[in-house]
Amino acid sequence: MTTRASNDAFVEFERVQKSYDGETLVVKDLNLTMPKGEFLTMLGPSGSGKTTCLMMLAGFETATHGEIKLDGNPINNIPPHKRGIGMVFQNYALFPHMTIAENLAFPLEVRKIGKSEREQKIQRALDMVEMGRFGGRRPAQLSGGQQQRVALARALVFEPELVLMDEPLGALDKQLREKMQFEITRLAHDLGITVVYVTHDQTEALTMSDRVAVFNDGVIQQLAPPDQLYEQPANSFVAQFIGENNTLEGEVKEVRDGIAVVRLDDGELIDCKPVNVSRPGERTRVSIRPERVEFNKSRLKPGAHTLKAEVMEFIYMGDIFRTRLKVAGNDEFIIKTRNAPDQVRLEPGAQIEIGWLPEDCRALDA
Amino acid sequence: MTDIAQPLTTADGKPLKGALMRAQARARRRAFLLVLPLLAFILITFVFPIGQMLYKSVYNEGFTWQEDVTTGDRTPIMTNLAAWFDANPPGTEPNEEAYAALAADLVVLRDLKAPGQAGTRINYELSGSRSMFTKAARSANKLEPPYKEAILDLDKDWGNPDLWQAMRGASSSYTMNFYLAAIDRERDADGSVVMVPENRQVYVKLFTRTLTLSLLITFLTFVLAYPIAHLLATLPLRHSNLLMILVLLPFWTSLLVRTTSWMVLLQSQGVVNDALVGMGLLGDENRLQMMYNRTGTVIAMTHILLPFMVLPLYSVMRLINPSYVRAARSLGATSWTAFRRIYFPQTVPGIGAGALLVFILAVGYYITPALVGGADGQLISNLIAFHMQKSLNWSLAAALAALLLGGVLLLYWLYDKLVGIDNLKLG
Numbered sequence: 193m194t195t196r197a198s199n200d201a202f203v204e205f206e207r208v209q210k211s212y213d214g215e216t217l218v219v220k221d222l223n224l225t226m227p228k229g230e231f232l233t234m235l236g237p238s239g240s241g242k243t244t245c246l247m248m249l250a251g252f253e254t255a256t257h258g259e260i261k262l263d264g265n266p267i268n269n270i271p272p273h274k275r276g277i278g279m280v281f282q283n284y285a286l287f288p289h290m291t292i293a294e295n296l297a298f299p300l301e302v303r304k305i306g307k308s309e310r311e312q313k314i315q316r317a318l319d320m321v322e323m324g325r326f327g328g329r330r331p332a333q334l335s336g337g338q339q340q341r342v343a344l345a346r347a348l349v350f351e352p353e354l355v356l357m358d359e360p361l362g363a364l365d366k367q368l369r370e371k372m373q374f375e376i377t378r379l380a381h382d383l384g385i386t387v388v389y390v391t392h393d394q395t396e397a398l399t400m401s402d403r404v405a406v407f408n409d410g411v412i413q414q415l416a417p418p419d420q421l422y423e424q425p426a427n428s429f430v431a432q433f434i435g436e437n438n439t440l441e442g443e444v445k446e447v448r449d450g451i452a453v454v455r456l457d458d459g460e461l462i463d464c465k466p467v468n469v470s471r472p473g474e475r476t477r478v479s480i481r482p483e484r485v486e487f488n489k490s491r492l493k494p495g496a497h498t499l500k501a502e503v504m505e506f507i508y509m510g511d512i513f514r515t516r517l518k519v520a521g522n523d524e525f526i527i528k529t530r531n532a533p534d535q536v537r538l539e540p541g542a543q544i545e546i547g548w549l550p551e552d553c554r555a556l557d558a
Numbered sequence: 559m560t561d562i563a564q565p566l567t568t569a570d571g572k573p574l575k576g577a578l579m580r581a582q583a584r585a586r587r588r589a590f591l592l593v594l595p596l597l598a599f600i601l602i603t604f605v606f607p608i609g610q611m612l613y614k615s616v617y618n619e620g621f622t623w624q625e626d627v628t629t630g631d632r633t634p635i636m637t638n639l640a641a642w643f644d645a646n647p648p649g650t651e652p653n654e655e656a657y658a659a660l661a662a663d664l665v666v667l668r669d670l671k672a673p674g675q676a677g678t679r680i681n682y683e684l685s686g687s688r689s690m691f692t693k694a695a696r697s698a699n700k701l702e703p704p705y706k707e708a709i710l711d712l713d714k715d716w717g718n719p720d721l722w723q724a725m726r727g728a729s730s731s732y733t734m735n736f737y738l739a740a741i742d743r744e745r746d747a748d749g750s751v752v753m754v755p756e757n758r759q760v761y762v763k764l765f766t767r768t769l770t771l772s773l774l775i776t777f778l779t780f781v782l783a784y785p786i787a788h789l790l791a792t793l794p795l796r797h798s799n800l801l802m803i804l805v806l807l808p809f810w811t812s813l814l815v816r817t818t819s820w821m822v823l824l825q826s827q828g829v830v831n832d833a834l835v836g837m838g839l840l841g842d843e844n845r846l847q848m849m850y851n852r853t854g855t856v857i858a859m860t861h862i863l864l865p866f867m868v869l870p871l872y873s874v875m876r877l878i879n880p881s882y883v884r885a886a887r888s889l890g891a892t893s894w895t896a897f898r899r900i901y902f903p904q905t906v907p908g909i910g911a912g913a914l915l916v917f918i919l920a921v922g923y924y925i926t927p928a929l930v931g932g933a934d935g936q937l938i939s940n941l942i943a944f945h946m947q948k949s950l951n952w953s954l955a956a957a958l959a960a961l962l963l964g965g966v967l968l969l970y971w972l973y974d975k976l977v978g979i980d981n982l983k984l985g
Contacts, residue, residue, distance in 0.1 A: 252884055272887040273896075285885035289903045298899070299889035350890065 201261070202228040202386055203249065203354065208258035210244050210410075218244050220410040222258070226388070228353070231380050233389045235397040236407030237433070245407075246356050246390050251275050262354065273302075278347035278355040278385075282362055284339045286331035292318070292342050293327035299350040317349040318342075320379065337368045344376065348383065355380070357389045361396065373400050394434050398422065406430050423481075427468060428556045431479040438485070438525050440478045444469050444555065452555045453497075454478055456520045462497045464555040475558035482514075484552035485527040487536075487544050498547040501525070503538045513537065519546065608963075615736055615956035620679030621728035624672040635672055638662045640729040648749030652722050657705035660716075664698035667691070682951050683724040683735065683744065690715060719747035736957035741765075761941070761958065765965075768938040771856060772920035778860045779867040779916050780909065787871035787908075792880070802872075809865045817929050820858040824848040824930075850932030858926050863919055867912035874908030910977050918966055938962060 203226040210219040219241040226232050234242035247253040248260060251272030259266050267275055287295050296314040305313070318324045321341035331339055340360060347355055357376070361369045377400045380387045391397055397404045398418040406413045406421065406429070413433075414426040425431035432439070442456040444466075452466035454476055462478065469476045486492055487501075504523055505516040512528050515538050519525040527546070529535055538544065566574040622640070624633045638659035646656075667673040677691030690713050701708045709716045723745055727735045738744055738751060742759040746752045753759070786805065790798045808816055823829045826845045834840040848854055878901065886896035924939040931940070938958060945955035973979065 250884075250888055252887075271893075272884075273890050273892055275888075276890070277888060279885065279888040281881045281885055283879060283881060285879065285881040287882060287886075287900055298886070298891070302890045302892075302895055346889070356888075 200227070200264075201225040202230075202263055203388070204259075204261040204264075205245070205249075206259045206261065208245075208248065208255045208260060210241070210248060210253065211256045217256075218410055219248075222410075222412065224405065224412065224415070226386060228386055229384050231377065231387045231389065231400060231402045233391060233397040233401040233404045234407055235391060235394060235404050235433075238392060240407040241410040242390050242405075242407040243358060246358055246388060249388060250277055250279055250356055276350075276352050276354075278350070278352035280343050280347045280355070280357040280360040282359045284331070284343040284360075286339055286343055286346070288331055290330075291327065292323070292329050292331070292334070295331070295342065296327075296346050296349045299346065303350060313349055317345040320348070321345045321375070336364055337372065340364060340372060344379070348379070348385070352385070354386045354388070357387065359391050360389075361391075361393075369396070376400065398434070406433060408433070424467075425479065425554065425556070428477045428479065428558070431477075431554065431556055436482050436526060436528075438480045438482060438519075438522075440480070440520055440522060440525075441558070442476060442478060444472050444474045444476055446472050451550050452476075454555055456499075458520045460497075460499055460520055462499065462553065463550040464553045465551050467554045468557050469555045476555045477558055478553055478555050480548055480553045482526040482528040484548055485546050486548055487527070487538075487546045489545065489547070492547045493549065496547050496550070498545045501544050501546045503540050503542045503544065505540055506538055517544075517546070611956045612960055614953050615960045616734065616953075617731055618679065618728070618733065618736070618953040619731045621676050621725070622731045624670045624675065633666075633670060635666055635670065635676060636663045636725075636729055637666075639725060643726045643729050648723070648726060648745075649747060652706075652717075654704055654706050656722075657709050658703070660709060661698065661701045661705045664691075664695050664701070668695040668698045678950075679728050680721070680724050682949075682954065683727065683739070684718075684721055687715075687721060687724070690721075723747050723749065736953045737961070739954055740957040740961055761938070764936070764938045764941055765961070768921055768962075769965075771852065771859075771935075771937065772917050775856060775859050775863060775920045776867075776913050776917045778856070779864050780913060782860070783864055783867035783871055783912065784905075784909075787868050787875050790868070790872045791875035791878070805865055805868050808861065813862065813925060814929075816862055817858055817926050820854070820861065821849055821930055824854060824857065825850075849930055851934040852931070853935075854930040854932065855927045855935035855937070858930050859920060859923060862926060863916045866915045866919060870911040870915065871905065871908040874905055874911075878904050906977070910973065914970070914973060917969070921962065921966060 203224070205222045205224040208219060208222040209217055211217050222241075222245060234245060236242045244253060248255050249262075251267070251270065255268060260268055262275065262277075286292075287298065290298070293314055296317055297310055300310045300313060314327065315324065318327060321344055323338060323341050323345060326334065326338065326342070331342070334342065340363075343360065347357075360376075361372050364372060373396055376387075376389075389397075389400065398421070401418060403415060403417055404421050405415045408429050414421060414430045416424075416426075421430065422435055425434060425437075428439070431437045440454075440456055440462070442454045442462075445453045445455045445461065447453075447466050447470060450465070452464045452469060454462050454464050456462065456478075464476075464478050489498070492498070499519055501517040501519045503515060504518050507514040507516070511531055513531060513535065515527050515529070516523070517525040517527060568574055568577045621636055622634065624635050625631070626633075639656070642656050642659045664673070667676055673691045673695035674688065677688035680691065681688040694709065694712050694716070697712060715721065726749070727733055727745060735745065739754075740761050742754050742762045743751050744754050786801075790801055790805070793801065821828070825831070826847060826849070828849070830848070831840070831845045835842050835845065840846065848857065882900050882904070883896045886900040887893065891899065921937075922939050923937060924943055927935050927937045928940050928943070931937070939962075942955045942958045942962075945951045945958070970979075
């Protein structure tokens with residue numbers, strides 16, 4: 193996925209802080225710039241401040257400090273209804289006493305748009321989400337997925353340039369969620385709208401976004417495109433939070449030529465890419481993705497460090513094999529291999545040697 | 559697949575429906591036994607007394623039967639007069655024959671020691687006639703033909719056509735006269751229904767007053783309760799619990815205490831007036847009259863009935879997700895539009911429930927108007943109580959109460975037509 197970036201910032205958070213009780217900061221010094229047309233996801237565990245950021249952007253919460261700009265204009269003092277931002281809520285928030293068509297008419301009526309134009313826009317918006325025939329129904333008569341589509345159509349019907357989505361797919365089952373993920377991305381790209389999407393589901397974040405901002409403890413831990421986020425996590429939190437990750441703890445022995453040699457706690461040496469370690473003697477957590485672990489020596493660089501491992505458990509998962517190993521005292525070390533015809537099935541109890549390319553093994557903060 | 563034409567049967571060939579009935583009969587019997595105590599309780603304490611009350615409003619045997627309190631023997635009275643009324647149409651001038659019948663009946667009354675009872679019954683419709691009966695019965699033995707002159711000699715009011723109309727009405731145990739009286743109507747000498755003289759028209763005026771005051775009180779509780787309920791529903795639980803206790807506190811104190819504290823506050827030498835005079839806002843000579851009149855009734859009842867409006871509103875508002883209003887705001891609605899078009903319509907079931915509850919309670923309210931209402935603030939229930947306790951005209955009290963009940967049911971029906979009873983949320 194490429195970033196359709198233009199240079200001028202469309203949404204901007206400048207040194208934004210938020211506190212509810214005057215004692216603790218929910219959002220700490222947030223700086224974020226989004227170009228027009230970007231699909232940005234705020235990802236993080238609950239309580240990490242991502243929804244607060246969204247609410248500040250929508251105007252339902254005021255920033256305690258700092259400035260939020262939309263298209264270059266500060267919006268801190270603009271009430272929500274004048275911001276012209278579409279929003280999709282977690283529970284859809286379809287007005288229960290109105291029909292679907294009336295729900296969609298609401299934003300157009302308050303904008304004093306004439307009846308014929310209104311009906312045209314409603315029909316177009318409903319057709320867009322394939323709900324054209326449901327205008328006369330009430331929200332309670334629709335399934336969760338249908339309500340979700342209507343909520344989306346309602347947020348888009350007044351043609352906002354920025355749309356916020358607060359965990360919109362949280363209540364749907366897996367299959368429907370995957371379908372909607374695809375549809376939302378397609379709609380966002382087709383309409384060229386800028387989207388800020390909040391979720392705690394990393395798969396959703398990775399598959400939908402141009403860029404993902406990983407939140408923890410009120411701070412953006414990393415802001416990067418999905419592939420970069422997964423393959424080059426900037427710190428231990430991101431490495432742990434995004435995808436499956438193996439962690440080995442140790443101490444930096446030396447750093448040279450872009451390679452850090454780490455002495456693990458059991459004395460073994462491995463080669464890593466130093467990410468946020470620089471000096472020998474520093475504590476570090478080494479992170480390796482399960483699918484980047486290699487036990488076929490011929491695929492490793494000559495002279496690369498290897499580790500002894502004992503196979504603990506072999507799990508057949510259909511498309512992949514998942515093998516649990518005991519490595520350097522860590523018996524939760526997972527490797528994943530593709531189910532290919534020539535693939536080896538490791539037996540529990542077997543002693544093997546594992547290794548990896550130094551760039552796949554990242555020495556992060558302890 | 560089973561054949562569709564054949565009724566389904568169980569494995570051993572018995573009809574499936576019968577088997578199902580038998581299987582469920584036991585559970586149904588047990589369920590019925592569980593509700594039986596409640597059913598009996600409602601029957602004894604609710605359905606039966608209301609039925610009796612309704613019966614009393616159309617049935618009164620004060621002028622037809624005498625019951626000996628000690629033996630329980632029942633003797634018919636006023637039979638001769640009843641026979642004459644049957645033979646002659648309403649409006650017939652009472653002749654000698656009629657007076658003879660009256661004289662004979664008076665003798666019976668005297669022997670049974672029942673002139674008071676019969677007189678009271680006539681007194682309901684024509685005040686001052688009770689003493690005529692007791693006086694006439696005392697000298698009933700000495701009456702001699704021609705009876706008309708003899709009786710008129712005792713009291714010339716015996717010739718009053720209204721009295722004869724009243725006796726005609728009372729000579730049958732079943733009568734609609736109490737209902738007529740309850741809406742300020744009576745039968746004139748010819749038996750046609752007319753309004754009672756203006757100085758005796760009470761009930762219609764009181765019904766109207768009860769209705770308007772109840773509507774006013776309902777409206778006031780709504781205006782006061784809506785923001786409170788909204789606050790309760792939106793505040794964090796910690797604060798809303800405290801506020802809820804403040805709302806419920808008056809609910810837990812005795813009704814009498816609450817009413818009397820309003821008396822302390824609002825009377826002309828009371829706290830509010832003293833404060834106003836003390837601040838110089840009011841001259842000492844023109845203190846506000848807020849007690850023992852309509853104002854007092856409205857203020858005290860609004861306060862007392864407030865929780866009945868707050869609670870249904872609160873229970874409805876608590877379930878309205880704040881994201882509805884947020885959604886409306888994000889879609890471009892001002893906070894007023896969001897309230898008017900999104901929030902308010904969703905609170906209508908609570909408003910309906912609260913209004914219905916408060917209105918029905920207000921219509922039948924007794925103790926507060928009795929204590930703080932003065933002459934001007936009395937409601938229909940106070941008059942019903944008066945007829946139950948003071949004038950002992952239970953039939954009229956029953957007729958008034960039945961009209962009140964009918965009115966409330968009518969309003970309930972109207973509410974169902976307009977808003978829909980399934981749109982009602984009490985909690």
